[in-house]
Amino acid sequence: MSSTPGMLLVISGPSGVGKTTITHAIEKQVQGAVFSVSATTRLRTLIEADGEDYLFVTNEQFDEMIQNGEFLEYAGVFGNRYGTPRSWVDRELAQGHLVILEIDVQGAVSVKRQRPGALCLFILPPDDDSLIERLRGRGREDESVIQRRFGEARREMEIARNGGVYDIFLVNRNLDDAVARVVALVKHERARRGLA
Numbered sequence: 001m002s003s004t005p006g007m008l009l010v011i012s013g014p015s016g017v018g019k020t021t022i023t024h025a026i027e028k029q030v031q032g033a034v035f036s037v038s039a040t041t042r043l044r045t046l047i048e049a050d051g052e053d054y055l056f057v058t059n060e061q062f063d064e065m066i067q068n069g070e071f072l073e074y075a076g077v078f079g080n081r082y083g084t085p086r087s088w089v090d091r092e093l094a095q096g097h098l099v100i101l102e103i104d105v106q107g108a109v110s111v112k113r114q115r116p117g118a119l120c121l122f123i124l125p126p127d128d129d130s131l132i133e134r135l136r137g138r139g140r141e142d143e144s145v146i147q148r149r150f151g152e153a154r155r156e157m158e159i160a161r162n163g164g165v166y167d168i169f170l171v172n173r174n175l176d177d178a179v180a181r182v183v184a185l186v187k188h189e190r191a192r193r194g195l196a
């Protein structure tokens, strides 16, 4: 599949680091960029739309999707399951698109193994304080969930640093700046591969 004309961009990073904002900015600023909507067994929050942020499914539906080979990769994160739709991704790649996967470290390991040409990016917070402040600022979860996510985030950053999967680590000090750097990076990489 690495001969397909498109390109896979994996974006990982702890909750609250600004991944989603960066991802959507790339989608707007890079021609042919599309966001892969994962399936998840997690409950939908009030600010999320089914089919846009995630495809919200039951555990039974998720099992069925695994059995049907529908996932390029899937993983358990924070007690829920998340999976990337294989056929959609391949269709978009075949059309020459930049397919953005916003997935965790386990997913990135699996994708890089299957598709070595994937460009894997890990977004880091400037420091722990700013990460916890951003988690609170999202207003999405209560404090106990925030503390758990903070602990998970630190672990995830450690695994990412030692995993050898990520091509680039980018510190998100300022959102506009981070977006500009990712967009430049993607354009450079696409041009280098003759996909511009």
Ligand code: 5GP
Residues within 6 Å of the ligand: 012, 013, 014, 015, 038, 039, 042, 073, 074, 075, 077, 082, 083, 084, 102, 103, 104, 105, 106, 107, 108
């Ligand atoms: P959240 O519940 O905050 O939306 O996402 C929790 C974590 O699951 C994030 O790190 C997110 O990147 C990751 N995630 C979302 N979709 C997928 C997926 O399809 N596969 C994997 N492996 N991780 C995912």
